[in-house]
Amino acid sequence: MEIDLTAAARPGDPQEVRAWLADQRVFISSAMSDTGEERQAVAAAINAEGARPVWFEELGRDASSEEAYLLGVDSSTIYLAILKNLYGTLLPSGFSPTEEEYMRAREGGKRILVYVAADESTREGHLRRFIDRVRVFVTTESYAGVDDLVRRLRRRLHELAAERLSPWVKLGRYVFRADLIDDSGDTVSLQARVSEDIAHALEQARDRRWGRERMRLTYASRVVEGEIAAVRRTTRAGGASMLEVRLERVTPPQASGLRSGISGMSPAEVVESGLRRLLFGEPLPAPAAGLSFMADPGVDADDLAQAFDLPTEVVDAIVRLVITEGLVGSGNATRILALSVGPRNGGSRRVALEWEDAGQYAGASPARRRIEGNWQRR
Template sequence: MDNVALLIDQRSASLAASEEDVRAWAAGRRVFVSSLITDMPDERAEVRRAIESVGATAVMFEDLGAQDISAEQAYLSGVRSSEIYVGMWGSRYGVRMPDGYSATHAEFLEAERDGLRLCLFVHGETGGDMDGPQRDLIQGTRNLYTTSPWSDPADLGRRVRRRLEELAAEELAPWGRVGRTLFRVREITNDGKTISLTAAVRSDAVHAELVRLRDNRSGGVPFAAPHTALPVQIVELSTRTVSTIGHEERLTLVTQEQRGSSMRASINGLSADEVFQRALSDGLFGTSTLRQQMGWLARPIDPLEPLRGLGLDDSVVRPVARLLFTERLITEQAASRIDSFTLGPSHQGGRRLRASWTPPQVYVNEPDPAAVSIDGTVSGL
């Protein structure tokens, strides 16, 4: 699987969601707004308007009301109840709380730990009067994530709305894999035996490969979606060609029996989950933690090998990397679900990858297994 030459429909990453779809996506979604309140009243008002204009709920400290908990607990509770974090950082760090962090810094760390989607904005760097701790926070964050500037409150509001629309488009049309093709999928229906999906494919190479798989009646074709990975056979493919580069595809797939994993065994005192975690870390990050324990028996696992050296844009590499990561862990029966996956921007040839997952239960009546996580730098993406 690692050495398969993938066909990726990169043009489909630019597909935008309609205003109606964005509002449907945003309904009930909470967006936490983090900044120094007294320093940015106009910015906060514009960001609130931007969030509410797409139909989401702005979570702001000034709206939390009287509560019988500390201000610090209220801040962090607001973060934990949200799905998206908008951080606006100016020149001042803010007053340190008992834990040593300012409120905005603590909120960012909580959002990062909880896996919220991060939207980070920075202003006031050119004046030369930025607090030292604030500069350290911004520079450290940029080693992992991309930040955006803003010129005035109205500009910030426009940037926040545009980012929310981008997140909506990304989640409304997730990526899928059929064989060695990867493309964005509009809709997936799965009854456990038959999978139906629709997609707007904008790559002739991807379309031709789907036709080949259909005509050859290929069985055991890998299929992966955000929460599913299993072998399938394409039994039907109908295409409506809407332009010289556009194909409306409708596929019907029949699921096939999955083979068991060879990794679910304790070895040399390591549990099956520890063996897989080390094999995954060694394959992704180039370490040798498993080899130290198992010697020549060590088998590193790198789900992202097919992506290395392709130079994909961020809008493609992030969702595709998550899809391949999820597929490998589910296929290897190492995870029942992926709890978080964060791939940072490219920095000096590497990207920080952090992920956590929940292993499958061995026995029905046992508690949920403890989550497993990895954290390191991947190169070549």
């Protein structure tokens, strides 16, 4: 893959960022007894940015307190944890409300932001262990006081907005962020600011003498193939270039047709075993060991290894693109529901993946499958 990493730091248009933030609900999670000042400050900052804070102090009381905070997580788009000194009261589950909220947010595929107080001199052991568990999947930020916390939160909200407004796409072997995707089904148009190398490569594809080149496009949960019908570059004052790409005769990729069960294993179980082997290095179950090609999930192993080696701030997005292209493009899934990639720990990253199985009967609810383990550089 050729990845335009310069796009990762691109800020969003202020008006578009504000409009995106207006649709966001940010759940504030912490031990209330030692983060009162922080909670008030971040709620005010979230309001000032145009989003809506969701916090226990303002949740309705029609339900029990435990139900109220979990419903608050469910109704939010972003989960924000502030971890200072206290773990919180233990619930019958054995966890504090904050940890239960965190687990609910992970299960729901929420965007997760975690801020940990820099001063840990009086931190409870329970909270230290919770922070260790969080850091398996989430890169936390340290804050030195309320003002620093607010500054970091505001910056991160703007980064999230920029990521959503300019989603990552994969066109052929080229990965970049698009400013606009116009998908009418049989035609897809992209607008993007890309590196000179990627712009040149796409212009060469346009200028082929014999026939139009077909490329595969992946974004969100969509995987299609189309002809490069037009590539137009607009250069503005200061040297910034905008590239417009139009794909025509767009169709879904042709599935391999090899999706089937093996000796008591369903097709979905065969695909899952292939993913476990690819992601975590687990051996195939005995029924599939002699027919390993049947367990191929369709994901490119080299692209996946390259994606896992990327910086933490972009690894989730690019790994998701690669897995979506392979798993959905091969007909083994209809969409990726959730993906979490933890910070690098030596040559390893913790990974949790959930997807919707493609093999469904008419009228049946889509089956969801989930795996979790350690990606190990091999």
